[in-house]
Amino acid sequence: xxxxxxxxxxxxxxxxxxxxxxxxxxxxxxxxxxxxxxxxxxxxxxxxxxxxxxxxxxxxxxxxxxxxxxxxxxxxxxxxxxxxxxxxxxxxxxxxxxxxxxxxxxxxxxxxxxxxxxxxxxxxxxxxxxxxxxxxxxxx
Amino acid sequence: xxxxxxxxxxxxxxxxxxxxxxxxxxxxxxxxxxxxxxxxxxxxxxxxxxxxxxxxxxxxxxxxxxxxxxxxxxxxxxxxxxxxxxxxxxxxxxxxxxxxxxxxxxxxxxxxxxxxxxxxxxxxxxxxxxxxxxxxxxxxxxxxxxxxxxxxxxxxxxxxxxxxxxxxxxxxxxxxxxxxxxx
Numbered sequence: 001x002x003x004x005x006x007x008x009x010x011x012x013x014x015x016x017x018x019x020x021x022x023x024x025x026x027x028x029x030x031x032x033x034x035x036x037x038x039x040x041x042x043x044x045x046x047x048x049x050x051x052x053x054x055x056x057x058x059x060x061x062x063x064x065x066x067x068x069x070x071x072x073x074x075x076x077x078x079x080x081x082x083x084x085x086x087x088x089x090x091x092x093x094x095x096x097x098x099x100x101x102x103x104x105x106x107x108x109x110x111x112x113x114x115x116x117x118x119x120x121x122x123x124x125x126x127x128x129x130x131x132x133x134x135x136x137x138x139x140x
Numbered sequence: 141x142x143x144x145x146x147x148x149x150x151x152x153x154x155x156x157x158x159x160x161x162x163x164x165x166x167x168x169x170x171x172x173x174x175x176x177x178x179x180x181x182x183x184x185x186x187x188x189x190x191x192x193x194x195x196x197x198x199x200x201x202x203x204x205x206x207x208x209x210x211x212x213x214x215x216x217x218x219x220x221x222x223x224x225x226x227x228x229x230x231x232x233x234x235x236x237x238x239x240x241x242x243x244x245x246x247x248x249x250x251x252x253x254x255x256x257x258x259x260x261x262x263x264x265x266x267x268x269x270x271x272x273x274x275x276x277x278x279x280x281x282x283x284x285x286x287x288x289x290x291x292x293x294x295x296x297x298x299x300x301x302x303x304x305x306x307x308x309x310x311x312x313x314x315x316x317x318x319x320x321x322x323x
Contacts, residue, residue, distance in 0.1 A: 030207070045297055051211045078315045094276070102318035105281045107302050109289075113273040118297045124305040126314050128204040 018064075019093060019115065020138050021083055025059040025075035028052035029129040042118075042134060049120055050130060058131075065093065065137070078102050079123075081133065091115045093137050099123070115139040144172065149179050153186060215290045215301070273298035281323035282306075 027034055028046065034054035039046070046055050059076030065085040073081040084096040091114060098108045099121060106123055113119055113135070121133040151157045152165045169175045275289035278300055285304035292299055306321070308314040 045294060048294060049211070049214075049292065049297060049299055051207045051214070077311055078318060102315065102321065103323065104318045104321040105323045106305065106318075107278065107280045107287045107300060109278040109287070109300060110276040111273055111298070112276060113298070116296070117273045119273050119300065120297060121300045121302060123302055124314060124318075125204070125307045126311055127309055131314075 018139065019085075019088065020062055020064045021071070021073075021095070022060065022062045022136050022138060023073050023075060023081045023083075024057055024134040025077065025079050026132040026134055027056045027058055027126070027129050028132055029054050029056065031129070034129070045118065046120070046132070046134075050122065050132065052130070055132075065095075075133075077131075079131075079133075081135070086110070091139060095137075097135065099133055113137050144174050144178070146178055146182075149175060149182055153179070153182055215292075215299070272296060275300060282321065 024039075024042075026039065026042075026046065028050050030053050032054060034052075034056035036054075036056040038057045038060075039055045043055055047053070059074075059079070061073035061075055061081070063071040063073055063083065065071075065083070067085050067087070070082055070084040073083065075081060078101050080100045082096075082098040082100070086094040086096060088094070092112050093115070094110065094112050096108075096110050097119075099106045101124075107121060109121075111119055115137050116139070117136065119135040121135070123131040123133060125131075148157070148165055149169065152162065152169070157165055169179045272292070272295050275298060278287045278289055280287040280302055282305065285302060287300055287302045290299040290301050306317050308317050
């Protein structure tokens with residue numbers, strides 16, 4: 001009985017931690033130097049939304065989601081994403097997100113994002129390029 | 141020229157006045173101290189403007205600017221402007237035709253409904269619930285900056301557009317800018 005209970009608890013704990021978040025810091029550019037094979041899957045979607053020809057991945061971080069536990073994702077170039085999962089209903093995750101750079105909070109949002117969907121955030125402009133944040137939640 | 145007219149002096153300086161009008165204005169400016177001062181003042185302003193042309197205040201390159209415009213148009217959606225067809229214009233001139241047309245159309249429609257055998261109405265399948273991400277709240281703490289959730293035509297993508305963030309020429313300048321920007 002104890003073994004069964006332990007297995008049930010372990011299974012439950014594994015299930016709640018199954019989902020993970022992936023955040024990518026991307027530079028959108030018309031410069032051919034920004035070609036990046038790591039973004040091949042995302043490039044058509046990014047091109048459709050932002051219009052740039054090329055996209056370069058500047059940083060990527062993944063983290064397991066735990067309800068009400070804030071995770072800090074260092075994306076590089078001084079950008080940090082704070083993620084706090086609030087709830088999950090039918091594979092739709094409610095997340096509090098805060099995207100910061102240095103001491104500045106660029107944007108703070110609460111989103112409901114289904115597993116596999118993308119949230120794009122258009123950030124600051126650097127020279128002729130844009131800095132973008134791509135957030136997606138993966139299921140188990 | 142008997143009165144003090146700044147527009148006429150301006151025209152004289154711009155070379156717009158010709159012939160007799162030019163001669164009388166020049167004569168008046170030479171004799172009238174008030175208009176002479178105005179003439180010198182306007183000439184001074186023109187010379188200063190010619191010497192210091194205002195540079196075009198555009199922080200973005202043309203290519204970058206147009207990419208922003210195109211992206212904005214894409215997000216807002218192209219609103220098609222419909223020009224009125226010929227029929228409404230014709231109907232305006234024949235007001236009774238409209239009423240008659242409606243009556244005839246209603247009669248034809250009723251006849252078709254009456255002649256058709258009753259068929260069981262097919263119930264279309266319930267529309268699948270939209271599964272795209274939904275932005276509940278969004279805000280930015282940086283002054284003069286706005287964050288706007290935009291609807292996307294792609295069902296799997298949601299976009300938050302943060303505009304008004306400070307522009308920087310390179311990544312290092314950007315890091316410095318945001319490191320010193322306390323929100």
